[in-house]
Amino acid sequence: MTVQSAWRVLLPLPLPPFNFLPPHGTSGGAPTPEPGCRVVVPWQSGVRVGLLVGFEPLRAGAGLELREAVSALDTRPFLTQAALSVLERVAAYTCAPAGMVLANLLPVGLGVPLVHQVRVLADIDGEVSSAVAGRPADASTPSTWQDAAALPLGRLELLRRQGLLDERAFVPQETVRRLVPLREGEGDLDGAPRAGQRRALAHLWTLGTSQSAAALARAADVSEGAVRALVKKGYAEYREVAAPPAPLTVVAPSAASSVLLTLSVPEGPLLSVSGGTRAARVLHLLPLLRKDLAAGKSVLVLAPEQTYVQEAASLLAAELPVHTLSGTTADGERLRLWERCAEAEPFVLVGSYLALLAPLKLGRVVVLEEGSSAYKLSAGCRIFIPTAARFLAAAVDVPLVLADTLAAPETLAATPARLNLPTPAPRAHIVDLKAGGWPLSADLVRVLRQVEARGRQAVLLAPRRGFSAALCCTDCEHVIGCPNCDLPLRYHRERRALRCHQCGFQKRAPDLCPACGSPGLGPRRAAGTEWIAAEVARVVPKLNVKRYDTDKREDLSELRAGEPGVLVATTACLRLPPLPNVSLVGVTLLDVFISLGDFRAEEEAYRLLLNLAELAPGRRPLTLVQTFAPESPLLRAYTEGLGEAFAAELLERRARFNYPPFAALAKVQLSAREAATAKGAAVWLAGALRTAGATDDELLGPSAAPVARMRGRYSYQLFLRTASERLAERLTPALSYRGAARLRIDIDPRDIAGFLE
DNA sequence: GGGGGTAAGTTG
DNA sequence: AACTTACCCCCT
Numbered sequence: 001m002t003v004q005s006a007w008r009v010l011l012p013l014p015l016p017p018f019n020f021l022p023p024h025g026t027s028g029g030a031p032t033p034e035p036g037c038r039v040v041v042p043w044q045s046g047v048r049v050g051l052l053v054g055f056e057p058l059r060a061g062a063g064l065e066l067r068e069a070v071s072a073l074d075t076r077p078f079l080t081q082a083a084l085s086v087l088e089r090v091a092a093y094t095c096a097p098a099g100m101v102l103a104n105l106l107p108v109g110l111g112v113p114l115v116h117q118v119r120v121l122a123d124i125d126g127e128v129s130s131a132v133a134g135r136p137a138d139a140s141t142p143s144t145w146q147d148a149a150a151l152p153l154g155r156l157e158l159l160r161r162q163g164l165l166d167e168r169a170f171v172p173q174e175t176v177r178r179l180v181p182l183r184e185g186e187g188d189l190d191g192a193p194r195a196g197q198r199r200a201l202a203h204l205w206t207l208g209t210s211q212s213a214a215a216l217a218r219a220a221d222v223s224e225g226a227v228r229a230l231v232k233k234g235y236a237e238y239r240e241v242a243a244p245p246a247p248l249t250v251v252a253p254s255a256a257s258s259v260l261l262t263l264s265v266p267e268g269p270l271l272s273v274s275g276g277t278r279a280a281r282v283l284h285l286l287p288l289l290r291k292d293l294a295a296g297k298s299v300l301v302l303a304p305e306q307t308y309v310q311e312a313a314s315l316l317a318a319e320l321p322v323h324t325l326s327g328t329t330a331d332g333e334r335l336r337l338w339e340r341c342a343e344a345e346p347f348v349l350v351g352s353y354l355a356l357l358a359p360l361k362l363g364r365v366v367v368l369e370e371g372s373s374a375y376k377l378s379a380g381c382r383i384f385i386p387t388a389a390r391f392l393a394a395a396v397d398v399p400l401v402l403a404d405t406l407a408a409p410e411t412l413a414a415t416p417a418r419l420n421l422p423t424p425a426p427r428a429h430i431v432d433l434k435a436g437g438w439p440l441s442a443d444l445v446r447v448l449r450q451v452e453a454r455g456r457q458a459v460l461l462a463p464r465r466g467f468s469a470a471l472c473c474t475d476c477e478h479v480i481g482c483p484n485c486d487l488p489l490r491y492h493r494e495r496r497a498l499r500c501h502q503c504g505f506q507k508r509a510p511d512l513c514p515a516c517g518s519p520g521l522g523p524r525r526a527a528g529t530e531w532i533a534a535e536v537a538r539v540v541p542k543l544n545v546k547r548y549d550t551d552k553r554e555d556l557s558e559l560r561a562g563e564p565g566v567l568v569a570t571t572a573c574l575r576l577p578p579l580p581n582v583s584l585v586g587v588t589l590l591d592v593f594i595s596l597g598d599f600r601a602e603e604e605a606y607r608l609l610l611n612l613a614e615l616a617p618g619r620r621p622l623t624l625v626q627t628f629a630p631e632s633p634l635l636r637a638y639t640e641g642l643g644e645a646f647a648a649e650l651l652e653r654r655a656r657f658n659y660p661p662f663a664a665l666a667k668v669q670l671s672a673r674e675a676a677t678a679k680g681a682a683v684w685l686a687g688a689l690r691t692a693g694a695t696d697d698e699l700l701g702p703s704a705a706p707v708a709r710m711r712g713r714y715s716y717q718l719f720l721r722t723a724s725e726r727l728a729e730r731l732t733p734a735l736s737y738r739g740a741a742r743l744r745i746d747i748d749p750r751d752i753a754g755f756l757e
Numbered sequence: 758g759g760g761g762g763t764a765a766g767t768t769g
Numbered sequence: 770a771a772c773t774t775a776c777c778c779c780c781t
Contacts, residue, residue: 013770
């Protein structure tokens with residue numbers, strides 16, 4: 001009896017890998033695919049594409065309950081061994097099912113359209129066969145291949161279970177309709193009047209195919225009628241031909257940069273690049289990347305957002321072969337790019353997190369803007385991409401580069417080689433809002449008037465979109481809240497609307513207070529872009545005021561052309577190309593960016609201030625920051641240009657408070673429609689965690705989530721903070737929780753609201 | 758008895 | 770995640 005192995009197959013679903021028997025044709029025909037290949041497996045009443053991640057030996061006679069895989073889609077692995085190990089490590093690290101990690105991180109190849117065909121094998125039950133094939137049963141030959149969808153409902157499952165079904169699946173070749181030549185010109189193309197037809201036919205023969213009659217007419221410089229005549233006379237015809245591979249987008253190199261590359265770059269398995277500008281940090285990597293490519297190795301460069309992907313790609317494209325992969329890359333191009341990775345010519349792949357598993361022959365991994373919270377996946381496995389990049393670099397044993405204006409304490413703790421680029425001290429002015437003057441302080445109004453008088457530009461950062469944080473009754477102080485969330489509805493005056501920025505609920509702003517019927521409803525608390533734009537228009541009426549946020553992305557071409565004006569925006573403006581004439585950057589309320597209660601909030605606010613300056617590169621604009629807490633260390637570090645000292649201080653503080661990377665942190669959230677259900681589950685789980693060994697030092701909570709109810713669900717949360725190597729053990733009871741509440745685990749959470757004392 | 762909704766269980 | 774089954778409410 002032969003001992004065979006089952007295929008361990010991962011599907012892009014929140015599930016662990018499943019075992020399948022190899023397809024029954026395999027023993028004689030197709031070779032066993034390697035791990036990393038895509039395979040087609042039966043799934044529910046159809047088939048799905050999954051990833052072969054390994055094999056599981058089966059004892060003789062075992063595995064009879066397993067189903068057979070249908071086929072392998074690849075002959076060469078679609079993912080590298082390193083990528084497979086990253087999947088595995090991320091799954092273990094985030095406590096997420098591996099299939100979820102696959103769904104989050106593999107942006108191509110598993111959703112391909114499949115043709116699924118079946119035929120009924122020579123069988124014992126004539127009725128079944130005839131019902132399927134639509135002809136009398138033949139005991140010796142299988143029925144012909146037909147689309148699985150043609151089977152009556154439920155029949156496929158039945159036949160599968162009886163082992164009477166042959167299945168195959170393949171990716172249909174994409175075709176396009178093209179004009180092709182059929183034969184050489186003959187007598188009926190002679191003569192002057194038919195010169196155009198002759199020319200068109202000759203041209204078509206040299207081209208091979210043409211997209212359309214119009215395209216050929218244009219190319220051969222003849223009338224469309226001439227081409228149509230060729231088709232009519234049988235010299236050419238339209239035919240379905242294999243579609244050409246999607247062309248790869250060419251990255252336009254950016255114009256020569258003024259950045260001076262003065263510092264030499266240290267080498268090491270881990271390199272931290274800090275200070276300078278975004279462009280300077282990228283350009284300083286050129287010598288390293290050049291060397292990698294010369295050695296025949298490709299480089300993966302990750303950026304947290306689409307615009308930074310484009311920016312970095314353009315900077316590098318001036319000297320190196322570069323491709324990009326991000327959310328905007330079309331499916332066809334992603335697939336083509338994936339194939340390209342394995343080809344001989346090394347290149348630099350600049351991409352968002354979607355590029356993480358690209359099957360490059362890697363020589364180095366670079367993470368730009370390593371501290372960006374955009375790297376934290378907000379759903380699914382919630383991995384922080386720089387962490388996954390660290391796993392990748394370790395798996396292929398290549399150097400890792402982490403760059404940001406302020407190095408992350410996590411990076412510094414790992415004692416990297418360092419490249420700290422000079423950052424000119426900013427011209428900064430801090431305004432203490434405790435003295436009044438909000439939303440626009442007297443100082444801000446004064447400098448805005450200077451901007452107006454000198455015909456310059458200003459950028460004002462607002463803490464949110466809309467008019468105000470809430471609509472409030474002046475008589476009874478009632479704040480109109482969201483029916484689904486414990487949050488005030490944001491007031492949008494322009495649209496006379498109240499909106500929840502969390503769940504999307506929206507209604508018309510009422511005229512009277514819903515609580516007391518008073519007509520005294522008014523905007524309250526922090527101003528949004530709408531309010532600030534209105535104030536700015538009032539105090540500097542001659543300036544062109546533009547708004548830029550999710551609600552209103554105004555056309556900025558006048559500002560881009562250098563015309564005087566003010567841009568009032570949310571942090572969405574950080575993704576804009578720089579404006580040419582900015583002399584003032586104003587932060588109308590820094591506090592909302594710090595007081596989120598996260599232990600990383602200060603460093604993120606520091607990065608925000610430095611990133612704002614990138615809207616006016618090389619100009620050293622005045623940065624005016626309005627705040628209720630002007631004495632904060634981050635503002636001192638910022639105004640005095642002490643980034644390095646600040647980074648060291650942050651690291652020291654992490655050590656003192658036993659925070660990451662000196663301890664591992666996990667948030668366990670329990671939510672339910674009923675508050676009591678969520679609370680009960682959280683209390684029970686806290687008990688279970690303590691019983692399993694969690695000490696009072698390690699376990700914090702349970703407590704209600706900072707926003708107790710969201711989207712109609714109440715949440716309670718627990719935090720575990722413990723030595724990294726002990727976290728998995730401490731979390732064990734949470735992993736086996738089966739109860740009425742929904743449980744979510746977030747490893748290394750970045751929104752731990754109000755936690756650090 | 759069944760439409761319409763939600764909750765719970767299963768998928769190999 | 771996608772899908773099936775179980776269950777409840779309400780209505781004819």
